[in-house]
Amino acid sequence: xxxxxxxxxxxxxxxxxxxxxxxxxVVLDGWGEARPDEYNCIHVADTPTMDSFKTTxxxxxxxxxxxxxxxGLPSEDDMGNSEVxxxxxGAGRIFAQGAKLVDSALASGKIYGGEGFKxxxxxxxxxxxxxxxxxxxxxxxxxxxxxxxxxxxxxxQGAKRIRVHFLTDGRDVLDGSSVGFVETLEKDMSNLxxxxxxxxxxxxxxxxxxxxxxxxxxxxVVKRGWDAQVLGEAPYKFRSAVEAVKKLRExxxxxxxxxxxxVIVDESGNPVGPIKDGDAVVTFNFxxxxxxxxxxxxxxxxxxxxxxxxxxxxxxxxxxxxxGELKLPSQYLVSPPEIExxxxxxxxxxxxxxxxxxxxxxxxxxxxxxxxVTFFWNGNRSGCFNEKMEEYVEIPSDVGITFNVQPKMKAxxxxxxxxxAILSGKFDQIRVNLPNGDMVGHTGDIExxxxxxxxxxxAVKVLRFAVDCGRVACVFPRTIIxxxxxxxxxxxxxxxxxxxxxxxxxxxxGEPQLDKSGKLQxxxxxxxxxxxxxxxxxxxxxxxxxxxxxxxxxxANVAATVMNLHGFIAPDDYEPTLIEVVDx
Ligand SMILES: O=C(O)[C@@H](CO)OP(=O)(O)O
Ligand SMILES: [Mn+2]
Ligand SMILES: [Mn+2]
Numbered sequence: 001x002x003x004x005x006x007x008x009x010x011x012x013x014x015x016x017x018x019x020x021x022x023x024x025x026v027v028l029d030g031w032g033e034a035r036p037d038e039y040n041c042i043h044v045a046d047t048p049t050m051d052s053f054k055t056t057x058x059x060x061x062x063x064x065x066x067x068x069x070x071x072g073l074p075s076e077d078d079m080g081n082s083e084v085x086x087x088x089x090g091a092g093r094i095f096a097q098g099a100k101l102v103d104s105a106l107a108s109g110k111i112y113g114g115e116g117f118k119x120x121x122x123x124x125x126x127x128x129x130x131x132x133x134x135x136x137x138x139x140x141x142x143x144x145x146x147x148x149x150x151x152x153x154x155x156x157q158g159a160k161r162i163r164v165h166f167l168t169d170g171r172d173v174l175d176g177s178s179v180g181f182v183e184t185l186e187k188d189m190s191n192l193x194x195x196x197x198x199x200x201x202x203x204x205x206x207x208x209x210x211x212x213x214x215x216x217x218x219x220x221v222v223k224r225g226w227d228a229q230v231l232g233e234a235p236y237k238f239r240s241a242v243e244a245v246k247k248l249r250e251x252x253x254x255x256x257x258x259x260x261x262x263v264i265v266d267e268s269g270n271p272v273g274p275i276k277d278g279d280a281v282v283t284f285n286f287x288x289x290x291x292x293x294x295x296x297x298x299x300x301x302x303x304x305x306x307x308x309x310x311x312x313x314x315x316x317x318x319x320x321x322x323x324g325e326l327k328l329p330s331q332y333l334v335s336p337p338e339i340e341x342x343x344x345x346x347x348x349x350x351x352x353x354x355x356x357x358x359x360x361x362x363x364x365x366x367x368x369x370x371x372x373v374t375f376f377w378n379g380n381r382s383g384c385f386n387e388k389m390e391e392y393v394e395i396p397s398d399v400g401i402t403f404n405v406q407p408k409m410k411a412x413x414x415x416x417x418x419x420x421a422i423l424s425g426k427f428d429q430i431r432v433n434l435p436n437g438d439m440v441g442h443t444g445d446i447e448x449x450x451x452x453x454x455x456x457x458x459a460v461k462v463l464r465f466a467v468d469c470g471r472v473a474c475v476f477p478r479t480i481i482x483x484x485x486x487x488x489x490x491x492x493x494x495x496x497x498x499x500x501x502x503x504x505x506x507x508x509x510g511e512p513q514l515d516k517s518g519k520l521q522x523x524x525x526x527x528x529x530x531x532x533x534x535x536x537x538x539x540x541x542x543x544x545x546x547x548x549x550x551x552x553x554x555x556a557n558v559a560a561t562v563m564n565l566h567g568f569i570a571p572d573d574y575e576p577t578l579i580e581v582v583d584x
Pocket of ligand 1: 141
């Protein structure tokens with residue numbers, strides 16, 4: 001596209017909608033629509049703002065799909081997630097996502113003929129193949145069946161010594177399910193051993209405490225993993241991985257997400273699988289955000305985020321390339337989806353013309369979600385398209401806590417920064433992600449999630465507060481919509497996938513499911529539910545409303561919608577807009 005020059009980026013004018021409106025694009029993370037019962041935290045919480053969209057302007061509120069094929073996932077049983085959700089929101093089209101691409105590369109066997117596999121194969125004669133990743137069938141970051149196929153395939157391709165370093169999940173799947181997954185993996189290892197492959201589990205730990213941090217929030221998480229996986233050092237040592245997970249889960253408050261790191265040792269107490277010179281490493285997650293930090297530690301010669309102590313010379317490949325801009329990692333088994341010509345890039349190109357010298361796109365969230373509205377939004381691309389046009393600002397998240405103890409997170413700080421950006425007049429699009437419903441929903445703490453939903457709603461809402469500034473009481477706009485009202489702008493409020501609207505596992509008829517001991521099964525994961533989208537604000541031209549001829553609309557339809565609201569028609573291959581303008 002770039003080679004075709006500037007004209008190729010030019011968007012046609014919308015026949016009815018004007019340019020120059022300030023647009024607040026708000027993504028409520030993990031905010032779906034589900035039946036209103038006591039396990040629906042959004043329903044239980046006081047959420048007057050989000051409720052009012054639905055009740056007061058039904059023609060400007062609707063539901064859109066956020067899971068399965070609507071976001072490029074292999075099946076309708078695949079829940080949505082932030083990566084695929086924000087990809088679709090930003091790209092305006094549905095791309096076959098990592099999960100699907102890995103499925104087909106494994107099914108066709110093409111994965112074994114690719115450059116990445118040839119690269120790691122160099123270790124097979126004299127070295128060990130290490131596989132590091134999330135062990136579950138959640139399908140958000142990785143899938144157990146893909147790991148199983150890869151193990152089998154690698155052995156058939158000549159790998160003689162294999163070590164698996166796993167992270168337990170409990171976030172995309174039920175807490176406690178780790179034991180079953182580790183038992184399955186143990187069985188696979190033993191099958192491989194019967195075939196003459198020296199295969200063992202070498203280390204483990206909970207995904208949120210070991211390895212799978214993101215957006216450089218807390219490097220200690222990656223270091224704990226490095227120590228166990230590479231150096232073979234961890235506070236806990238076990239002879240078997242099943243025993244490790246069972247034992248560590250006995251600790252009060254222990255859960256799969258936060259298990260401490262451990263290594264598996266042999267009869268003399270030596271770790272069975274530290275990573276050494278000449279070995280190969282594959283990080284088998286297909287999703288990028290929580291593997292990028294480890295990828296940097298494994299690949300970068302001048303890495304300085306923590307002391308690696310020993311840096312083995314390895315053949316490293318990612319399941320996918322995690323960052324197209326950084327080309328990280330340089331070797332990978334499956335090519336990632338090529339998410340190009342995203343709406344952000346189009347808007348930057350068109351903004352030069354219309355709003356020269358102005359800044360387009362002010363994007364923010366706190367660290368744990370920062371990359372969602374930048375990296376994922378822009379098609380898994382780090383950095384801006386045009387530094388003069390975009391400003392990406394980040395509020396540091398609290399580190400080292402689970403968010404049920406701090407359900408407010410930084411929502412109000414995010415909202416206030418967004419407000420300031422709106423009022424500054426320097427930006428045309430202000431994009432924010434409010435993480436509360438999702439991050440607190442993942443803790444499985446229902447009470448805290450109710451608070452989280454209330455706070456997210458507050459961060460959006462019109463709330464004026466008066467300050468006595470001398471003789472007159474000044475009224476300052478407090479939050480996002482209030483600021484939009486003040487500047488005559490437009491708001492688009494939506495979500496990337498469900499989470500907080502359903503906190504229990506349900507049977508086919510939708511009733512909460514109990515486990516064998518009669519206990520409610522808490523759902524920490526995302527859901528298959530649709531999400532709301534609402535548009536409004538004084539800048540929205542009269543007669544603008546949702547069309548009713550796009551009943552199957554999903555997140556990918558939002559980009560064309562927002563382009564319209566900026567006064568443009570989306571490119572032909574974008575999913576259709578959700579809105580129409582009717583003459584009154
Ligand atoms: O925390 C994460 O990594 C995922 C769940 O695995 O959530 P989200 O897609 O909302 O980022
Ligand atoms: Mn999300
Ligand atoms: Mn989530």
